[in-house]
Amino acid sequence: MPTRVGVVTFPGSLDDRDAARAVRITGGEAVSLWHADPSLHDVDAVILPGGFSYGDYLRAGAIARFAPVMESIIESARDGMPVLGICNGFQVLCESHLLPGALVRNDHRKFVCRDQHLLVENAGTTWTNQYREGQEITIPIKNGEGGYVADRDVLDELEANGRVVVRYLGGNPNGSQREIAGIANEAGNVVGLMPHPEHAVEALTGPGTDGIGFFTSLLGVREPA
Amino acid sequence: MARVVVDVVLKPEILDPQGQAILGALGRLGIDGVKSVRQGKHFELDIDDGVDDEAITKLADTLLANPVIEDFAIRR
Amino acid sequence: MARVVVDVVLKPEILDPQGQAILGALGRLGIDGVKSVRQGKHFELDIDDGVDDEAITKLADTLLANPVIEDFAIRR
Amino acid sequence: MTVDTVKAARKSSKLEQPYAELGLKDDEYKRIRDILGRRPTSAELTMYSVMWSEHCSYKSSKVHLRQFSEKAPKTDALLVGIGENAGVVEAGDGWAVTFKIESHNHPSYVEPYQGAATGVGGIVRDILTMGARPVAVMDSLRFGRADAPDTARLLPGVVAGVGGYGNCLGLPNIGGETSFDESYAGNPLVNALCVGVMRADGIKLASAKGKGNKVILFGAKTGRDGIGGVSVLASATFTESDAKRPSVQVGDPFAEKVLIECCLEIFAADVVTGIQDLGGAGLSCATTELASAGDGGMRVDLDLVPLREASMAPEEILASESQERMCAIVDPERVDEFLAVCRKWDVLATVIGEVTDTGRVQVFWHGERIVDVPPRTVAHDGPVYERPIEKPADQDALVEDDGKELSRPKSGDELRAALLELIASPNVADKSWVTDQYDRYVLGNTVLAQPADAGMIRLNESTNRGIAVATDGNGRYTRLDPYAGARLALAEAYRNVAATGARPLAVTNCLNFGSPEDPGVMWQFSEAVRGLADGCQQLGIPVTGGNVSFYNQTGQTAILPTPVIGVLGIIDDVTRRTPHAFHTDGAQIYLLGDTLDEFGGSEWMSVAHGFLGGRPPAVDLERERLLADVLIDSARDGLVDSAHDLAEAGLAATLVEACLHRNVGARVVVPEGVDPFVFLFAESAGRAIVTVPRGDEGRFTDMCADRGLPFARIGVVDVLSTDLEVQEQFTVSLADLRSAWSEPLPALFG
Numbered sequence A: 001m002p003t004r005v006g007v008v009t010f011p012g013s014l015d016d017r018d019a020a021r022a023v024r025i026t027g028g029e030a031v032s033l034w035h036a037d038p039s040l041h042d043v044d045a046v047i048l049p050g051g052f053s054y055g056d057y058l059r060a061g062a063i064a065r066f067a068p069v070m071e072s073i074i075e076s077a078r079d080g081m082p083v084l085g086i087c088n089g090f091q092v093l094c095e096s097h098l099l100p101g102a103l104v105r106n107d108h109r110k111f112v113c114r115d116q117h118l119l120v121e122n123a124g125t126t127w128t129n130q131y132r133e134g135q136e137i138t139i140p141i142k143n144g145e146g147g148y149v150a151d152r153d154v155l156d157e158l159e160a161n162g163r164v165v166v167r168y169l170g171g172n173p174n175g176s177q178r179e180i181a182g183i184a185n186e187a188g189n190v191v192g193l194m195p196h197p198e199h200a201v202e203a204l205t206g207p208g209t210d211g212i213g214f215f216t217s218l219l220g221v222r223e224p225a
Numbered sequence B, C: 001m002a003r004v005v006v007d008v009v010l011k012p013e014i015l016d017p018q019g020q021a022i023l024g025a026l027g028r029l030g031i032d033g034v035k036s037v038r039q040g041k042h043f044e045l046d047i048d049d050g051v052d053d054e055a056i057t058k059l060a061d062t063l064l065a066n067p068v069i070e071d072f073a074i075r076r
Numbered sequence D: 001m002t003v004d005t006v007k008a009a010r011k012s013s014k015l016e017q018p019y020a021e022l023g024l025k026d027d028e029y030k031r032i033r034d035i036l037g038r039r040p041t042s043a044e045l046t047m048y049s050v051m052w053s054e055h056c057s058y059k060s061s062k063v064h065l066r067q068f069s070e071k072a073p074k075t076d077a078l079l080v081g082i083g084e085n086a087g088v089v090e091a092g093d094g095w096a097v098t099f100k101i102e103s104h105n106h107p108s109y110v111e112p113y114q115g116a117a118t119g120v121g122g123i124v125r126d127i128l129t130m131g132a133r134p135v136a137v138m139d140s141l142r143f144g145r146a147d148a149p150d151t152a153r154l155l156p157g158v159v160a161g162v163g164g165y166g167n168c169l170g171l172p173n174i175g176g177e178t179s180f181d182e183s184y185a186g187n188p189l190v191n192a193l194c195v196g197v198m199r200a201d202g203i204k205l206a207s208a209k210g211k212g213n214k215v216i217l218f219g220a221k222t223g224r225d226g227i228g229g230v231s232v233l234a235s236a237t238f239t240e241s242d243a244k245r246p247s248v249q250v251g252d253p254f255a256e257k258v259l260i261e262c263c264l265e266i267f268a269a270d271v272v273t274g275i276q277d278l279g280g281a282g283l284s285c286a287t288t289e290l291a292s293a294g295d296g297g298m299r300v301d302l303d304l305v306p307l308r309e310a311s312m313a314p315e316e317i318l319a320s321e322s323q324e325r326m327c328a329i330v331d332p333e334r335v336d337e338f339l340a341v342c343r344k345w346d347v348l349a350t351v352i353g354e355v356t357d358t359g360r361v362q363v364f365w366h367g368e369r370i371v372d373v374p375p376r377t378v379a380h381d382g383p384v385y386e387r388p389i390e391k392p393a394d395q396d397a398l399v400e401d402d403g404k405e406l407s408r409p410k411s412g413d414e415l416r417a418a419l420l421e422l423i424a425s426p427n428v429a430d431k432s433w434v435t436d437q438y439d440r441y442v443l444g445n446t447v448l449a450q451p452a453d454a455g456m457i458r459l460n461e462s463t464n465r466g467i468a469v470a471t472d473g474n475g476r477y478t479r480l481d482p483y484a485g486a487r488l489a490l491a492e493a494y495r496n497v498a499a500t501g502a503r504p505l506a507v508t509n510c511l512n513f514g515s516p517e518d519p520g521v522m523w524q525f526s527e528a529v530r531g532l533a534d535g536c537q538q539l540g541i542p543v544t545g546g547n548v549s550f551y552n553q554t555g556q557t558a559i560l561p562t563p564v565i566g567v568l569g570i571i572d573d574v575t576r577r578t579p580h581a582f583h584t585d586g587a588q589i590y591l592l593g594d595t596l597d598e599f600g601g602s603e604w605m606s607v608a609h610g611f612l613g614g615r616p617p618a619v620d621l622e623r624e625r626l627l628a629d630v631l632i633d634s635a636r637d638g639l640v641d642s643a644h645d646l647a648e649a650g651l652a653a654t655l656v657e658a659c660l661h662r663n664v665g666a667r668v669v670v671p672e673g674v675d676p677f678v679f680l681f682a683e684s685a686g687r688a689i690v691t692v693p694r695g696d697e698g699r700f701t702d703m704c705a706d707r708g709l710p711f712a713r714i715g716v717v718d719v720l721s722t723d724l725e726v727q728e729q730f731t732v733s734l735a736d737l738r739s740a741w742s743e744p745l746p747a748l749f750g
């Protein structure tokens, strides 16, 4: 049985099809989850995709957090279910307090879409175990509110416990504190990423295939080789 | 030094997608009794005592608000 | 029906690029004497008289502001 | 508030009506009275005035645009032609593609962010209306001088608006243009293009058929957006003192995103018999167009329309241009199903009327009849003008003075300096400052996007079939010779599509001109349309739709006449696409086509001498076709590993872009007997460079020779080199090229 990965669609989700495609390409089964349906349909893991849920006019992710499906996800995540939030999904995870901190308007005040170099710092999470610690990868970013901020104590704690999963290399694209591009919760099952690995799974349509590891990492955990 | 506040709101006849989105969410949040929401901008300025009302009005009119679609109010 | 205003501002320790940009533009406009600018959000709500302070505080605290990075003030 | 009814109009036929304030001419007003056999009600006057405006009726351009149909080449690929919301062409495997470009120039001048944003929103709805899923957008932008204060106000807002709306809709932006010329100061051009995809049997049309079928308005509420002169009428009927100025339309991309998903679900369930988007002229347009393309009759209860402001008068509701609204015709049996899908997506939907067999559009306001008109007279049989045409007095002198005597760089150092200056011109410089604000990845099918010659989208993951689209236009060429200018723009877009390996199939266009009341402008317009229609005929690709924008002028001074041409092509296998950048070490660089001493309207003339005069480059469409065939076939056969077309700033700009994209050096030789300056900077049409991997040169040159396409080997790619070397002339480092090319826009716009 392939791993069943739920991909949530909120009104205004955009990269949901892409996340589902990435799951499929890497051998998983993508199950689409609807924001208004609290059931997780027996999935093994959940991806909160990129986009502008509810237009993100108030604050990115602020409204999506209250969707019925989120209550179930929050509960299951606390019980250890793997959850990956990409871009808007990361923002939703922060708004839901599954991850600390917040994502604010880019320091240059513009939306930015580009191929971003990243450093994988924690290759031990559910979503990054197929990478090597210290591996450099290139994955697209595209965000308007991608600046990661948190209290200094929180930042120190993240650093001290290896919870900074990926960091920007070669220039900070959005003013994130300490160049943070992605973080994990304490248990490592919940990861939030500003970059979009689902857009780096096919050489034809992305800057390369460096994003595949995020998806195969999950499968690796479920089906040890 | 003085604190001046400038609130910028969309003109009443202009669509406010932001307010609409919030209003829509309230229902789902189970908060009743809110009839309308308009979202605007709020600026807090620290200024030297010498800066007069005229300068602040000019500032609000050119930089803080977009007079084509927004109105503003100044509080000192 | 009553009008309630909620102002949301970034906490002082959070960088405010929009405020910074305005401050930068002031020089070019020839307006002196502005020492700092912070940009926040301003919400105007029309509510039924029955809605109490507690409900509004909850609304501000859970939806309109993100307490991790923002403070808010309510005016009735 | 009192309402003007049909009954009242019959009684008070002498009543003075403010038709002139609404932009209607005396004879137009008289015609309305003749059509109705009485004075129009104020609601009818509203409908006629907005629908007979230049923007909606094409009254000045109609007689010219006919050529696009009259001269249309025969093609089996065309499924829906001019006249619908957008044309549709067959893409193979049962798929069809629709695309169209539209202007939002003036609104973008008034409020750059919202103007550009709603421009994207509008064209996306046109595409959606055809039954298609929108899959990509492009934007073609023109501003005044890059360093003008007006441009500093407009450009960042326009770009943020295009991005803000398109990004939030989840549509990849795959290309466009950004250029600058003094003449666009105060008249920026913001043209947005959208491409959509559907099953060929799923095309939807804007027609209201079937007596008893329901008319459903869905999407956003109706507000006082974009209501111009109509407020005169509204204020004549009631006295409240609320704001009557035309209000800027604000876009709600989230509402549109939800509307798209909702519509696609409705289309999939096959519950609509006709559908129309609400754009210019709002409900006036949608109701009369639907009716006149259908059975001809419709009853609408206008008081059922959900409003943002309760105090709106019926005239305002009819004229409102509120965004993110659609109108569907639905069988009564299917209405519940329709409404259920709308509820799922939280989309407001209201039955506002039904299709009738009266042959008239009848609008009621709380039971009183306020409109009763034959819909064709509103939607299709508007006024048609044969505007006077006269070649501008200065035209011959402009062409006469060709600037041939102006000094040209000669030495290697001078050529090097000229190159660095030219690539730093905002027209030629790196546009990443703009395009980095656009999401090009979303939907996961973007094969090529900026800065490729054309954007390319994979349509089908299993067959790898795809499409490519490019837009081009050159106001300077068109000013010098509008007939040739339109053909040059067509040729360039065609060539750009072919350079990626796709076969051009169809054309869309946005014709941006000054005032049609100026005979000189009308001459430019008629020549450009003739040139485009002839060109499409010659190339065998039909015009499938487009848009006209007149009155782009300040006082007596019009913009450079600017036809923007979009060409769409099909590629059977997107994995065979040709990228534009050098990347294979040792690949031989070939220049295809003929290079002549052609500098009329060139970027070099403009940058070096601020000069415009002479003739634009010659266009030979047979040659363009031959070049395209070679580019397409060599992509298919894997003979070339890069191809890049030559246009503004000639070979120089093309080489620099091909080197810098992947930071790869090259050595170039000037062919014997060729003037190095002409070689580098001339803008002769019908040219491209390709690189051929070592070992394939013979096959490639045989192909060119067999078909009679001139070619010259002009150099070699050197992956390890950090220079572009033009042998015996100069060497310039990639680093110097990069800073010259990529710094100007960030320096100007932050």
Ligand SMILES: Nc1ncnc2c1ncn2[C@@H]1O[C@H](COP(=O)(O)OP(=O)(O)O)[C@@H](O)[C@H]1O
Pocket (backbone or CB within 6 Å): D055, D056, D065, D068, D082, D083, D084, D085, D086, D087, D126, D279, D509, D510, D511, D543, D544, D545, D546, D547, D548
């Ligand atoms: N320059 C043009 N070339 C070809 N067709 C055009 C041109 N301008 C307008 N049309 C066609 O005329 C019809 C009406 O145009 P328009 O009013 O822009 O459509 P819509 O009402 O969908 O916005 C459309 O089919 C459009 O494609």
Ligand SMILES: [Mg+2]
Pocket (backbone or CB within 6 Å): D085, D126, D129, D277, D279
């Ligand atoms: Mg239309």
